[in-house]
Amino acid sequence: MLDTFEQAAREAGFALDDAQRAAAARLSRLGAELAGRRRFFAGPPPRGLYVWGPVGRGKSWLTEVFYEALPLPRKHRVHFHEFFREFHAVYARHRRERNACDLAVAELLGDCRLLFFDEFHVHDPGDAMMMGRVLTSLFDQKITLLATSNYPPGGLLPNPVHHHMFEPTIKLLEASLDVVEVAGPRDYRTERTAQGPRSRFETGQYLCSPDPQHLRAAGLEPPTADERRQLDIGGRALTARAVRDGLVWFDFHELCGERTSTIDFLTIADRYDTWVLAGLPRLATADRDAAQRFANLVDVLHDRDTRLHLLAEAPLAEALHGDTLPTDINRTLSRLRLLNGT
Numbered sequence: 001m002l003d004t005f006e007q008a009a010r011e012a013g014f015a016l017d018d019a020q021r022a023a024a025a026r027l028s029r030l031g032a033e034l035a036g037r038r039r040f041f042a043g044p045p046p047r048g049l050y051v052w053g054p055v056g057r058g059k060s061w062l063t064e065v066f067y068e069a070l071p072l073p074r075k076h077r078v079h080f081h082e083f084f085r086e087f088h089a090v091y092a093r094h095r096r097e098r099n100a101c102d103l104a105v106a107e108l109l110g111d112c113r114l115l116f117f118d119e120f121h122v123h124d125p126g127d128a129m130m131m132g133r134v135l136t137s138l139f140d141q142k143i144t145l146l147a148t149s150n151y152p153p154g155g156l157l158p159n160p161v162h163h164h165m166f167e168p169t170i171k172l173l174e175a176s177l178d179v180v181e182v183a184g185p186r187d188y189r190t191e192r193t194a195q196g197p198r199s200r201f202e203t204g205q206y207l208c209s210p211d212p213q214h215l216r217a218a219g220l221e222p223p224t225a226d227e228r229r230q231l232d233i234g235g236r237a238l239t240a241r242a243v244r245d246g247l248v249w250f251d252f253h254e255l256c257g258e259r260t261s262t263i264d265f266l267t268i269a270d271r272y273d274t275w276v277l278a279g280l281p282r283l284a285t286a287d288r289d290a291a292q293r294f295a296n297l298v299d300v301l302h303d304r305d306t307r308l309h310l311l312a313e314a315p316l317a318e319a320l321h322g323d324t325l326p327t328d329i330n331r332t333l334s335r336l337r338l339l340n341g342t
Ligand SMILES: Nc1ncnc2c1ncn2[C@@H]1O[C@H](COP(=O)(O)OP(=O)(O)OP(=O)(O)O)[C@@H](O)[C@H]1O
Pocket: 012, 014, 015, 016, 017, 020, 053, 054, 055, 056, 057, 058, 059, 060, 061, 062, 119, 148, 149, 150, 188, 189, 331, 334
């Protein structure tokens, strides 16, 4: 399988760096083990991998090439946030049963042999506790896990107030997975080529001027007061400044300043494929929870390949600068640099 990575890189117009080559070799071994495992219930499953490193090093790219090339029908790839949304819905149906978590995992994943979580981050202590149980069920059901993250296992659930709760799960991750660091020389996302946008997300814009003329020139008609709408998100009302066909327009404080969850963002992203988020402040001046929600929102929109027009109070580097911001903001910055106008 090693050649597959080299070839995919050539086709994409680049060469693998040393860290990527080492990870590709380890992934190839996993691929051979998974493909060669004919009798699934005989013996332990192949040991999974936890691929981590700084933003834009090609972790998602490598693991996607691996996943696509893997000749295994019973594989499942899911964005971490998305998995939890589905999981909570299924778990709720089983919650009166003693082994609710096992049942929910079995129902969601069936006879899946490889589960691939892109972007494994845990911030919510409730999710973290559930995560421990989900992982135990996965490993009991002999499902091999592949994950990518910006954190080493020991750095997950970074908030020092809650971190200790996650320590048993960290031990479980370290005991069950090989940890592979992919920390190449730079954030490749910053090397946007002249080829033009490669994804819908990259067709979005970052605008710093609130001037309506500038917005119109960028193809964005400012909302009028009577375009304001209440959206029903799982029984709760959320205010949008405007809703036009596939477009939804939010104000930063109304969206990220409320107790919105990643699940809410996923629900809204199901309905609208173009978003405008107006009034992005200098995040250092915003509430830390709002900054974390904003990071989660950008993850969701980037992963869904949603077009995002971000109307900000300051240039990107300034808006996202601050020592006290969540670590995830580095990932947000790397993704937002893909927008036009940054
Ligand atoms: N060796 C390379 N040279 C140039 N570009 C590369 C290389 N490897 C990957 N890329 C490109 O870099 C971009 C970022 O890669 P990717 O999304 O996989 O990063 P990541 O490590 O998952 O980042 P994050 O932690 O932010 O999720 C992709 O567009 C990918 O095609």
